[in-house]
Every structure is written in C-alpha cells, then in structure tokens.
Amino acid sequence: MSFDFSPQTRIVSGSGRVDDLGPLAAELGVKRALVVSDSGIIAAGHTERGSESLRKSGLEVAVFDGVIENPTTHTVRQGVEFARDFRPDVLIGLGGGSSMDTAKGINFLYSCGGQMSDYWGVGKATGPMLASIGVPTTAGTGSEAQSFALISDEVTHVKMACGDKRAAFRLAVLDPHLTVTQPRSVTALTGIDALSHALESFVSTKRTALSQMFSRESWRNLEPNFSTVLRNPEDIAARSAMQWGACLAGMAIENSMLGAAHALANPLTQSFDIVHGQAIALTLPHVVRFNAVEREADYAKLEFSSNNGTAAPPGDLKAGERLARRVEALRKDAGLLGQLSEFDISREQIPELAGNAAKQWTATFNPRRVEESDLAQLYEDAY
Ligand SMILES: [Fe+2]
Structure with a gap:
C-alpha cells in the first residue's frame, strides 16, 4: 500500500454553519476579507449572510461579484485588480466551483504575480499565498477540497488546471442550506x-x-x-x-x-x-x-x-x-x-x-x- 496524504483543508460541516464564517475566519488571524461570488449567489442572499458573519467578527469585507460560469483569465484579472485596490489578507470563494476556482486564480496572481498560464500544471506557485476559504453553494466540483483552479484561456477557451498545495483552502465550510436555492x-x-x-x-x-x-x-x-x-x-x-x-x-x-x-x-x-x-x-x-x-x-x-x-x-x-x-x-x-x-x-x-x-x-x-x-x-x- 502506497500513498502520501496530508490534507490542507479544515472542513467544518453542518446546517447553519455559514453563520460561523466570521469566527472561523478570525481563527486564521485575518482582518480583510475579499469575498468572491457570482450575481446569482448574491441575489440568493448567501454572500451577504457570510459577509455579515465576517463583519460581526470585526473583519473588513469587500465583495468581488464578477464571477462567471467557466471563469476565464479575464475574470481572474478583473478580480486581481479589485484585490489590488482592497488589499485583502484572506480570499473567500463563496458560491459554486466557478467562485471557488476564481478565488484560487486571484490568489495565484495576487500573491505570486505573472499570468494564469504561468501556473498551469502542478506546484508552480513562486512564493507564499494568501489564506483562503471555500464556501460551496453547490454539490458538484469539490473545489473546496482541492488545490486546483480550473481557469479557461479567454482566447482559446482551453481549460487550464492550475494546482499548488499553497492554493488549497485553509478552511471549507459546508452548509447544506446554501445548496437549497439552486435551480x-x-x-x-x-x-x-x-x-x-x-x-x-x-x-x-x-x-x-x-x-x-x-x-x-x-x-x-x-x-x-x-x-x-x-x-x-x-x-x-x-x-x-x-x-x-x-x-x-x-x-x-x-x-x-x-x-x-x-x-x-x-x-x-x-x-x-x-x-x-x-x-x-x-x-x-x-x-x-x-x-x-x-x-x-x-x-x-x-x-x-x-x-x-x-x-x-x-x-x-x-x-x-x-x-x-x-x-x-x-x-x-x-x-x-x-x-x-x-x-x-x-x-x-x-x-x-x-x-x-x-x-x-x-x-x-x-x-x-x-x-x-x-x-x-x-x-x-x-x-
Ligand atoms: Fe467534473
């Protein structure tokens, strides 16, 4: 039997646990949260519920709402510009796989510079990356438990799998109530x-x-x-x-x-x-x-x-x-x-x-x- 197993992500699961996002994030010693979401999740009220918990725990919160289905290099670049203005110390992907992957993509470029294709493959991060948290609102990609971001090239549409252990979420919060509003x-x-x-x-x-x-x-x-x-x-x-x-x-x-x-x-x-x-x-x-x-x-x-x-x-x-x-x-x-x-x-x-x-x-x-x-x-x- 042969394997090497070292989970990077703390997993917290349970009904209503999204309301604990603030205290859980605070345990990471962070102060400025950039929440990465899409418009549907924001309209469903999930992004605000998580943000409210973060604010109650004393964090400054900003929301990047530019996530699209099959996020592209363009989506990630927009998120990075947003992050440069806000200067977060934690990134929170709150939404489906697209939101979580975009948060990871932003983390690569914001923390290590360059462009997305520089990180295509495994272990290409060039330095430490920001702490990050995944809060899935679908039961699908499992991005919350992986160190991979799937980002499509905006021109060729080629899907790039960019993985690095440092890109893995430090925490995943699984609240089944967030998945009920899905069409x-x-x-x-x-x-x-x-x-x-x-x-x-x-x-x-x-x-x-x-x-x-x-x-x-x-x-x-x-x-x-x-x-x-x-x-x-x-x-x-x-x-x-x-x-x-x-x-x-x-x-x-x-x-x-x-x-x-x-x-x-x-x-x-x-x-x-x-x-x-x-x-x-x-x-x-x-x-x-x-x-x-x-x-x-x-x-x-x-x-x-x-x-x-x-x-x-x-x-x-x-x-x-x-x-x-x-x-x-x-x-x-x-x-x-x-x-x-x-x-x-x-x-x-x-x-x-x-x-x-x-x-x-x-x-x-x-x-x-x-x-x-x-x-x-x-x-x-x-x-
Ligand atoms: Fe898949």
Missing part, C-alpha cells in the same frame, strides 16, 4: 459531475487505497441521494449527503485525478459551449463501459458500497454495465440529454473532437489506455 438544472448538472468524480477517481491510474476510500464513500453518499434532491429539493439530509459526497470526491481527485469522461467532456465545452455537467452526462456511461474491460472488480466494489453492502441482484449483466445503466437512469431523472446528436454537432466533427480530447491531461489518468481512435469511438458511442 433544479444546477442541482442536476453539478450532481452528475460529482458522481462522475467518484466514478473516475475510483479507478484512475493514480488511485491509492486512501483515494479509493474517499471515492467509495463519495459514491455511497451521492448515488442514493441524487434522485432524492431532484425530487425533493428541500430535503436537508439528502442535500447534506450530496454536499459531503461532492467534497469527498474533491478529496479523491486531489489524490488520484480523473479520467477519460473528463477528457471527452472538455472539448465539448470548449468548442460547443456544452456545460460541463451535461458534457459529462453524455460521456460517462460510455467510459464506464470502456473501462469495465479492465476494472470490473473495482466497479463491483463501488456497487457493493452503494447497495449498503448487499450483493448485486442476480442477472446476466456485469457490474460495469449495471453502473453505466445506473448513470443513464440518473441522467434521465436529472432531465439531461443523452446523445451527442441532440446537439448542433455533426459526425464529421468527431475526429477533431477526438484529437482535442487526446491532448487533455486528464486522459493520461484513465485506467485503460485511450488512444485518439478510442476517444473517437467513445464519441461515436455517445452520438
């Missing part, structure tokens, strides 16, 4: 993404006994609760399980990366503006089937964990196929589309997509080696 479509898109993180990280080439523990526990929380939160958005116990499952998947990714479903999804977002969760919903079942040839036993273990330790129902299907069908059923529950042909993409564009997918870093961690021709076939399967 159904956001619950659907972020939930299927979180499920994919559990499935991909569980079998990746970098998996360890420890990362698999996070992935398995993530799947065990997400799989039964996804349909529940879609059906009953106010079910706080199910919302909490989803939030914890997404965070656990973030911890798994931090230790074991992802795989081909993400490699195939990124070009769909980059070239056709298909949102990440929808792109993942298209690719994931086919990648599970593709990988099952080599990872059948792992998929059986995952299935066993979400069946509460009872054996799978008798039948001819193997665990990988059952899991792929389960993802397809959840995708249908979520109201997400299941075929590439339902989008404005022609079959003739598949070779170009496959060429782009083959260049994605995350493809290198897929448990079964994927060549460009395999990726093209997977797009065909999804068409």
Whole structure:
C-alpha cells in the first residue's frame, strides 16, 4: 500500500454553519476579507449572510461579484485588480466551483504575480499565498477540497488546471442550506459531475487505497441521494449527503485525478459551449463501459458500497454495465440529454473532437489506455 496524504483543508460541516464564517475566519488571524461570488449567489442572499458573519467578527469585507460560469483569465484579472485596490489578507470563494476556482486564480496572481498560464500544471506557485476559504453553494466540483483552479484561456477557451498545495483552502465550510436555492438544472448538472468524480477517481491510474476510500464513500453518499434532491429539493439530509459526497470526491481527485469522461467532456465545452455537467452526462456511461474491460472488480466494489453492502441482484449483466445503466437512469431523472446528436454537432466533427480530447491531461489518468481512435469511438458511442 502506497500513498502520501496530508490534507490542507479544515472542513467544518453542518446546517447553519455559514453563520460561523466570521469566527472561523478570525481563527486564521485575518482582518480583510475579499469575498468572491457570482450575481446569482448574491441575489440568493448567501454572500451577504457570510459577509455579515465576517463583519460581526470585526473583519473588513469587500465583495468581488464578477464571477462567471467557466471563469476565464479575464475574470481572474478583473478580480486581481479589485484585490489590488482592497488589499485583502484572506480570499473567500463563496458560491459554486466557478467562485471557488476564481478565488484560487486571484490568489495565484495576487500573491505570486505573472499570468494564469504561468501556473498551469502542478506546484508552480513562486512564493507564499494568501489564506483562503471555500464556501460551496453547490454539490458538484469539490473545489473546496482541492488545490486546483480550473481557469479557461479567454482566447482559446482551453481549460487550464492550475494546482499548488499553497492554493488549497485553509478552511471549507459546508452548509447544506446554501445548496437549497439552486435551480433544479444546477442541482442536476453539478450532481452528475460529482458522481462522475467518484466514478473516475475510483479507478484512475493514480488511485491509492486512501483515494479509493474517499471515492467509495463519495459514491455511497451521492448515488442514493441524487434522485432524492431532484425530487425533493428541500430535503436537508439528502442535500447534506450530496454536499459531503461532492467534497469527498474533491478529496479523491486531489489524490488520484480523473479520467477519460473528463477528457471527452472538455472539448465539448470548449468548442460547443456544452456545460460541463451535461458534457459529462453524455460521456460517462460510455467510459464506464470502456473501462469495465479492465476494472470490473473495482466497479463491483463501488456497487457493493452503494447497495449498503448487499450483493448485486442476480442477472446476466456485469457490474460495469449495471453502473453505466445506473448513470443513464440518473441522467434521465436529472432531465439531461443523452446523445451527442441532440446537439448542433455533426459526425464529421468527431475526429477533431477526438484529437482535442487526446491532448487533455486528464486522459493520461484513465485506467485503460485511450488512444485518439478510442476517444473517437467513445464519441461515436455517445452520438
Ligand atoms: Fe467534473
């Protein structure tokens, strides 16, 4: 057994804990908080609730509200200019993955200078970085538990994964009430993404006994609760399980990366503006089937964990196929589309997509080696 585990992030979870943001931040010895949010989260009142707690604990607070979906290098630069005026000593990403990633992106440039592409890859920070806090309002990316910021180049739309242990949040506050106001479509898109993180990280080439523990526990929380939160958005116990499952998947990714479903999804977002969760919903079942040839036993273990330790129902299907069908059923529950042909993409564009997918870093961690021709076939399967 081989792993190196040193969590950087304190995790505080519970209903109403966003009201403790001030005292928790004060424990870090900080005085000036820059809260990074988007307009939807601000309109829902979550940003003000966190800011009020910070002010009550004596912190000066400013809000950068320029976060957009799939934040770009331009978004980050705007945030850095804002930070230069305000001179924060703590950055707080309060929102979905986009807000948290933008906060991390701002931290790289504000603390270390240069431009975002300087930090593309792992361990590129050139000095100490500001303390930072993640407060997720979705159950999706798991950015709160990772040292990676996903920032798209504003010109090429290439998604850059910029990771450094110093960029990881010192604290993550998980309050399930913050996830209740999400539109159904956001619950659907972020939930299927979180499920994919559990499935991909569980079998990746970098998996360890420890990362698999996070992935398995993530799947065990997400799989039964996804349909529940879609059906009953106010079910706080199910919302909490989803939030914890997404965070656990973030911890798994931090230790074991992802795989081909993400490699195939990124070009769909980059070239056709298909949102990440929808792109993942298209690719994931086919990648599970593709990988099952080599990872059948792992998929059986995952299935066993979400069946509460009872054996799978008798039948001819193997665990990988059952899991792929389960993802397809959840995708249908979520109201997400299941075929590439339902989008404005022609079959003739598949070779170009496959060429782009083959260049994605995350493809290198897929448990079964994927060549460009395999990726093209997977797009065909999804068409
Ligand atoms: Fe993802």
